[in-house]
Amino acid sequence: xxxxxxxxxxxxxxxxxxxxxxxxxxxxxxxxxxxxxxxxxxxxxxxxxxxxxxxxxxxxxxxxxxxxxxxxxxxxxxxxxxxxxxxxxxxxxxxxxxxxxxxxxxxxxxxxxxxxxxxxxxxxxxxxxxxxxxxxxxxxxxxxxxxxxxxxxxxxxxxxxxxxxxxxxxxxxxxxx
Amino acid sequence: xxxxxxxxxxxxxxxxxxxxxxxxxxxxxxxxxxxxxxxxxxxxxxxxxxxxxxxxxxxxxxxxxxxxxxxxxxxxxxxxxxxxxxxxxxxxxxxxxxxxxxxxxxxxxxxxxxxxxxxxxxxxxxxxxxxxxxxxxxxxxxxxxxxxxxxxxxxxxxxxxxxxxxxxxxxxxxxxxxxxxxxxxxxxxxxxxxxxxxxxxxxxxxxxxxxxxxxxxxxxxxxxxxxxxxxxxxxxxxxxxxxxxxxxxxxxxxxxxxxxxxxxxxxxxxxxxxxxxxxxxxxxxxxxxxxxxxxxxxxxxxxxxxxxxxxxxxxx
Numbered sequence: 001x002x003x004x005x006x007x008x009x010x011x012x013x014x015x016x017x018x019x020x021x022x023x024x025x026x027x028x029x030x031x032x033x034x035x036x037x038x039x040x041x042x043x044x045x046x047x048x049x050x051x052x053x054x055x056x057x058x059x060x061x062x063x064x065x066x067x068x069x070x071x072x073x074x075x076x077x078x079x080x081x082x083x084x085x086x087x088x089x090x091x092x093x094x095x096x097x098x099x100x101x102x103x104x105x106x107x108x109x110x111x112x113x114x115x116x117x118x119x120x121x122x123x124x125x126x127x128x129x130x131x132x133x134x135x136x137x138x139x140x141x142x143x144x145x146x147x148x149x150x151x152x153x154x155x156x157x158x159x160x161x162x163x164x165x166x167x168x169x170x171x172x173x174x175x176x177x
Numbered sequence: 178x179x180x181x182x183x184x185x186x187x188x189x190x191x192x193x194x195x196x197x198x199x200x201x202x203x204x205x206x207x208x209x210x211x212x213x214x215x216x217x218x219x220x221x222x223x224x225x226x227x228x229x230x231x232x233x234x235x236x237x238x239x240x241x242x243x244x245x246x247x248x249x250x251x252x253x254x255x256x257x258x259x260x261x262x263x264x265x266x267x268x269x270x271x272x273x274x275x276x277x278x279x280x281x282x283x284x285x286x287x288x289x290x291x292x293x294x295x296x297x298x299x300x301x302x303x304x305x306x307x308x309x310x311x312x313x314x315x316x317x318x319x320x321x322x323x324x325x326x327x328x329x330x331x332x333x334x335x336x337x338x339x340x341x342x343x344x345x346x347x348x349x350x351x352x353x354x355x356x357x358x359x360x361x362x363x364x365x366x367x368x369x370x371x372x373x374x375x376x377x378x379x380x381x382x383x384x385x386x387x388x389x390x391x392x393x394x395x396x397x398x399x400x401x402x403x404x405x406x407x408x409x410x411x412x413x414x415x416x417x418x419x420x421x422x423x424x425x426x427x428x429x430x431x432x433x434x435x436x437x438x439x440x441x442x443x444x445x446x447x448x449x450x451x452x453x454x455x456x457x458x459x460x461x462x463x464x465x466x467x468x469x470x471x472x473x474x475x476x477x478x479x480x481x482x483x484x485x486x487x488x489x490x491x492x493x
Contacts, residue, residue, distance in 0.1 A: 012420065092414060094419055094421065096481075098408065098409060111409065119404075125418065127414055136411060137414075138415070166403075168423055168438045169437070169440065171426065171439055172435065
């Protein structure tokens with residue numbers, strides 16, 4: 001028998017749901033029906049994707065084989081799976097910016113990233129000392145169409161160079177390690 | 178095989194000490210200030226005792242070691258950039274004499290790969306350099322087995338010091354300077370850690386990988402290199418909130434060589450901890466291969482040197 005790992009692992013599935021009653025339950029059923037153990041559900045009701053869908057993050061535990069079945073079942077049920085475990089099906093990418101983010105006009109930085117086309121900033125998290133004058137860090141989550149990923153990163157790099165910020169990028173090619 | 182070992186730092190010393198166990202004889206052993214030569218076999222323990230007492234393994238010159246009777250020159254002198262001297266001249270001297278060369282010194286194959294290969298073509302000797310990439314990890318042997326033309330990209334965590342600093346910062350929530358000082362106390366980081374934390378060491382290894390994959394043409398000057406100096410703890414906290422962490426990652430592909438801090442999944446394969454290294458190969462037919470292990474250390478790196486010696490064909 002092939003030694004396939006039976007180890008239960010934690011996975012994050014990012015889904016996009018249509019804003020209709022019963023949609024969330026419909027999305028969760030394939031997980032429970034296929035032996036996944038639900039850990040948490042983060043339902044961003046106030047947040048809407050560029051396509052008007054509601055993003056939901058589901059943390060669950062399953063063996064790797066069961067997880068594959070769950071993702072397939074979600075797809076069959078017509079649920080839009082953006083990211084499953086380490087495999088991304090959309091082009092969501094995260095970058096961390098470090099430097100004088102506030103002094104260099106963070107909102108200008110963000111709007112210029114969005115203006116490069118094909119890219120939406122889905123989340124911004126700022127961490128650093130209060131007020132201006134100090135270095136801080138910000139994590140940006142970007143949702144880019146498949147062909148705009150490189151352009152989005154290139155835009156972030158050029159803004160960072162201009163504003164003397166450091167960029168901690170994801171891996172090239174988008175392949176998760 | 179008869180070995181001439183140049184360099185008596187951690188790696189050279191371990192090679193000399195372990196050579197006998199692997200069935201080889203050390204016929205010359207040199208450090209930066211002297212050498213000992215004996216065609217019947219150098220007494221390595223006695224040479225190291227002399228080094229501890231007087232600062233040198235022996236009273237002869239480096240040239241005497243280069244001119245000694247040997248089959249394989251083990252070049253384990255410190256890595257130098259630019260012209261990669263004196264390592265490059267040592268390589269040339271051995272190949273001109275139709276002897277083999279095994280490098281632990283990264284300089285010649287990172288900075289002057291094409292010239293090294295050209296010298297090798299007109300020599301009966303061969304050049305191997307497994308120990309230059311990832312210490313004990315058989316990265317180059319794996320690529321050789323697969324065929325370099327079937328390896329499409331390589332990624333790796335190739336500097337233990339930088340990885341240690343980032344791992345500790347993320348795990349303990351400590352600042353860069355604090356963790357670096359701790360690493361220096363533990364002997365994980367050198368008094369002058371710039372070679373490691375500025376990404377130079379990782380970049381040299383990636384340049385060597387790029388040279389192997391593409392048959393040459395790369396040097397440190399073409400690599401896009403960024404270090405981990407002064408990355409704030411806040412950046413690692415933000416990464417962790419998102420299930421990621423920051424590591425100094427080297428990437429080699431058709432676009433060239435890039436080294437810098439990257440966001441990677443916190444529990445992913447690449448996120449090795451402490452001083453561990455990992456090399457990840459993307460292959461045409463075999464999917465992704467990961468090889469991890471100790472990327473530094475005397476006996477660990479010496480084992481890669483001695484594996485190379487074992488792969489060499491007999492001369493004459």
